[in-house]
Amino acid sequence: MRGHAIEAEGLGKRYPNGVWGARNVSLRARYGEVTVLLGPNGAGKTTTVGMLTTLLKPTKGKARVAGYDVLRDYVKIRKHIALCPQDISIDANWTPLEAVVGYLMLRGFSRGDAVKEAKYWLEVLDLWSVRRRLARALSGGQRKRVAVAMVLASNAPVLFLDEPSAGLDVEGRYKVWRALRDFVRGGRCVVMTTHDMREAQLIADQVVMIHKGVTAAAGSPEELMRVIPYRFKVIVKGSADGLMAERVVRLGDRVVAYARSRDEALNIASSVVAGSVAIDEVDLEDVYLEVVGSGEVGGHGA
Amino acid sequence: MVREGLRRVWGMTYLASRWIVRQPIWLVQSVAVTIGFFALLYVWGGRAGVSNFVVGAVIAGMWGIGINLVGQDIGWYRLMKLYDMFVATELTPVHFILGVFLSSMVFEASTLAAYLPIAIAFGAVRQLITALAVGVAELTLAIFLGLVVAMRVSAATNVSSVTNTLTNILQVLPPVFYPAYLLPTPLRYAVMGLPTAAAAELVRQLSGLGASVPTIVPIASLCVWVVGAFLAANRVVKWGMA
Numbered sequence: 001m002r003g004h005a006i007e008a009e010g011l012g013k014r015y016p017n018g019v020w021g022a023r024n025v026s027l028r029a030r031y032g033e034v035t036v037l038l039g040p041n042g043a044g045k046t047t048t049v050g051m052l053t054t055l056l057k058p059t060k061g062k063a064r065v066a067g068y069d070v071l072r073d074y075v076k077i078r079k080h081i082a083l084c085p086q087d088i089s090i091d092a093n094w095t096p097l098e099a100v101v102g103y104l105m106l107r108g109f110s111r112g113d114a115v116k117e118a119k120y121w122l123e124v125l126d127l128w129s130v131r132r133r134l135a136r137a138l139s140g141g142q143r144k145r146v147a148v149a150m151v152l153a154s155n156a157p158v159l160f161l162d163e164p165s166a167g168l169d170v171e172g173r174y175k176v177w178r179a180l181r182d183f184v185r186g187g188r189c190v191v192m193t194t195h196d197m198r199e200a201q202l203i204a205d206q207v208v209m210i211h212k213g214v215t216a217a218a219g220s221p222e223e224l225m226r227v228i229p230y231r232f233k234v235i236v237k238g239s240a241d242g243l244m245a246e247r248v249v250r251l252g253d254r255v256v257a258y259a260r261s262r263d264e265a266l267n268i269a270s271s272v273v274a275g276s277v278a279i280d281e282v283d284l285e286d287v288y289l290e291v292v293g294s295g296e297v298g299g300h301g302a
Numbered sequence: 303m304v305r306e307g308l309r310r311v312w313g314m315t316y317l318a319s320r321w322i323v324r325q326p327i328w329l330v331q332s333v334a335v336t337i338g339f340f341a342l343l344y345v346w347g348g349r350a351g352v353s354n355f356v357v358g359a360v361i362a363g364m365w366g367i368g369i370n371l372v373g374q375d376i377g378w379y380r381l382m383k384l385y386d387m388f389v390a391t392e393l394t395p396v397h398f399i400l401g402v403f404l405s406s407m408v409f410e411a412s413t414l415a416a417y418l419p420i421a422i423a424f425g426a427v428r429q430l431i432t433a434l435a436v437g438v439a440e441l442t443l444a445i446f447l448g449l450v451v452a453m454r455v456s457a458a459t460n461v462s463s464v465t466n467t468l469t470n471i472l473q474v475l476p477p478v479f480y481p482a483y484l485l486p487t488p489l490r491y492a493v494m495g496l497p498t499a500a501a502a503e504l505v506r507q508l509s510g511l512g513a514s515v516p517t518i519v520p521i522a523s524l525c526v527w528v529v530g531a532f533l534a535a536n537r538v539v540k541w542g543m544a
Contacts, residue, residue: 053386053389053390053542054389054390054542054543055386055389055390055542055543055544056542056543056544057543057544074542074543078389078390078391078392078542079392081390082390082391083386083387083390084387085383085386085387086383087383088382088383088384088386088387089381089382089383089384090382090384091317091320091321091378091382091384093320093321093323093324093325094317094320098316098317098320099317101316102313102314102316102317102320103313103317103387104313105309105310105312105313105316106309106310106313106314106316106317106388106391106393106397106401107310107313107391107392107393108306108309108310108392109309109313110309134324147387150387151387154391160390
């Protein structure tokens, strides 16, 4: 599997109530990579996943998934994808083993193969020890990991996960991230959504920022970091009087001032008259704010 | 190809049947109600009562399985987002519905196990076989209607309230456990518009339990219901690309 697993251009979906779930989403996702759709709640991430997984019929635009057109060949696409929907809830009467084996059998696996795959992925996600426990007796995080194990075990070339780490604790998130990285190493493609900038930065090979149903920016985390000219930020808790910076974002009683270098950040910090100061490197969150033009932005802090 | 198709159906059946495996007490309830109805009809109607019980039990059972169990199961899958997960696979609507239906047949099998000996003991085997044959049409249209309800009710948590009401009213109110000829003549024709009453009437006529209306009436009614329910299901059931 080489090249692009997904190519979408100008995708849009208008629901029967007239609301546009996505307006103009364009993205490319390669095999062997994790592509993260990043954006706040209501940005259009789930609608985009819905269109790419053939749940929703696009109102406009075009897309190919696994080499097939989403409008013409959607039945063929389904053989090459697996979807872990947002807020999925596995049946309380299923055990983790039954959930994975049943899902694989309904995808055409023999029982023997299904059990083999289930064992591998339940072990990877640290669920093998509870494989015979009913879902109702599992924690919320374990149930979520079972749903992730179901789709991973399918070995689908293109895997979609809508907010797979929502509701997981730190340990659970890392288990899922590790599993997803292992999964793409075999040449498969993972597309996942999140509104967690840190998660995107950690796991993504490519990030697609979606804002108000439109692709706002796309690229590797490193490429996106170059969208803004700043490398450091000075977080001031207290008064911003006397703060000298080219770009300042006010967050209520806090102020974030951006600097191009460490020296500049130190200068800004020393210009703070009152309040506590912390210096940090910029991250995707700062890029996102820049790209979507959010926050109360100004200069020189006055 | 065929083997994979069977695996898909079996996979769906496997998942959909877990709750019955975990809570077999539902089967006890189902069998107990069957035996209770048999006792009631035998006490008041003797052998004729038992024959009518066999007709009613099969027709009401098929109706309940189709509209209630299948409709509810699909409603729950929608609620839990498993429906979306299943759509984004090789599974087809036919595999999905067949799988859910087969899992529901555990109930029918358990009640059949209860009334088969009753039918044999009281000479109602003819009624049983005829009811099972007509019940296939009844079940088919009930599954279609269950699908319509499951897909049309926007809040999936409300599916049960609609399907339960439809099930109970059409099982016990019209002439299903009792013959339609006990009703006044104009009402006999009116109730033939109800699918359960039409199916029960057809079974009674074909198995020698008497006729309330010309045979063509229940047949026409069932045909209209099956076609209408199929068309309605075909219109509302969305397997992705919504």
